Amino acid sequence: MNSEIVTHADKTFKQVDYAEKGLRNREFVRCHFIGCDFSKSDLRTNDFEDCTFDACNLSMANLQGVGLRNVVFKDCKIMGLDFSSLNKFMFSFSFEKCQLDYSIFYGANLKKMRFSKCSLREVDFSEADLSASVFADCDLLGATFVGTNIEKVDFRTSTNVILDLDLNKVKKAKFTIYQLELLLLKYDLAIENDLN
Numbered sequence: 001m002n003s004e005i006v007t008h009a010d011k012t013f014k015q016v017d018y019a020e021k022g023l024r025n026r027e028f029v030r031c032h033f034i035g036c037d038f039s040k041s042d043l044r045t046n047d048f049e050d051c052t053f054d055a056c057n058l059s060m061a062n063l064q065g066v067g068l069r070n071v072v073f074k075d076c077k078i079m080g081l082d083f084s085s086l087n088k089f090m091f092s093f094s095f096e097k098c099q100l101d102y103s104i105f106y107g108a109n110l111k112k113m114r115f116s117k118c119s120l121r122e123v124d125f126s127e128a129d130l131s132a133s134v135f136a137d138c139d140l141l142g143a144t145f146v147g148t149n150i151e152k153v154d155f156r157t158s159t160n161v162i163l164d165l166d167l168n169k170v171k172k173a174k175f176t177i178y179q180l181e182l183l184l185l186k187y188d189l190a191i192e193n194d195l196n
Contacts, residue, residue: 019057039077047090068093084108131169135161155179 009029013036022042030050038058047067052074059079067090076098084106094114101121105128113133120135122142129149141160149169155161156174162182175183 047087049090067091072096073098078103 003025005025005027007027007029008031010031011028012032012034014034016033016036018041019037020040023038024042024045026046028046028048028051031048031052033051033053033056035054036056038056038061040059041061043061043066044064045066047069048071049067049069050071052072053076055075056073057077058073058081059077061081063081063083064085065087067087069090069092071093073093074096076095078095078098078100080102081100082104084104086108088109091109094116095118096114096116097118099119100115100123101119102123103120104124106124107127108129110125110128110130110133113130114136115134115138116136118135118138120138120140120143122144123140124144125148126144126146127148130153131149132152133150134154135158136154138158139160140155140158140162143160143162145163146167148163150163150173151169151171152173154174156176156179160182161175161179162185164186165183
């Protein structure tokens with residue numbers, strides 16, 4: 001197999017179908033992917049730097065060893081991805097209006113990560129460092145937080161935030177008063193917002 005790296009710089013890829021195909025030994029710099037299908041693709045050993053993915057499908061793609069530096073995902077379907085296997089030295093990205101359900105961020109360093117208007121149902125954040133991250137208008141139904149650092153994380157505009165405060169680092173995490181009932185669910189408390 002040819003291991004020579006092929007570099008693509010300042011290119012736009014529109015409506016390209018990579019579904020269930022192998023794409024290896026590529027380096028993408030300042031590239032823009034629009035409406036591309038990477039579902040179930042083998043993307044191992046590729047690097048993406050300063051790239052944007054708009055309305056792309058990356059569901060169930062193999063990202064083992066993939067580098068993502070300053071990558072933005074917008075309106076993408078990214079279900080069932082294992083982000084814990086990414087290249088730890090090229091690991092910075094953000095998500096806006098993405099569907100990330102069933103993805104895995106186990107043990108990932110996600111400090112100051114931004115998730116905006118995303119569906120994060122059944123996502124595994126166990127052992128991850130999410131400190132100072134923002135979850136803006138996200139749905140976290142069934143998301144797993146165990147041994148997770150959520151210090152200074154802003155959950156105030158998100159829904160379905162259920163986590164065990166005893167099993168996570170939570171200092172200065174931000175919640176609304178309306179989220180407290182779900183956070184204290186395990187204690188079976190009768191929480192009322194009216195004193196009458």
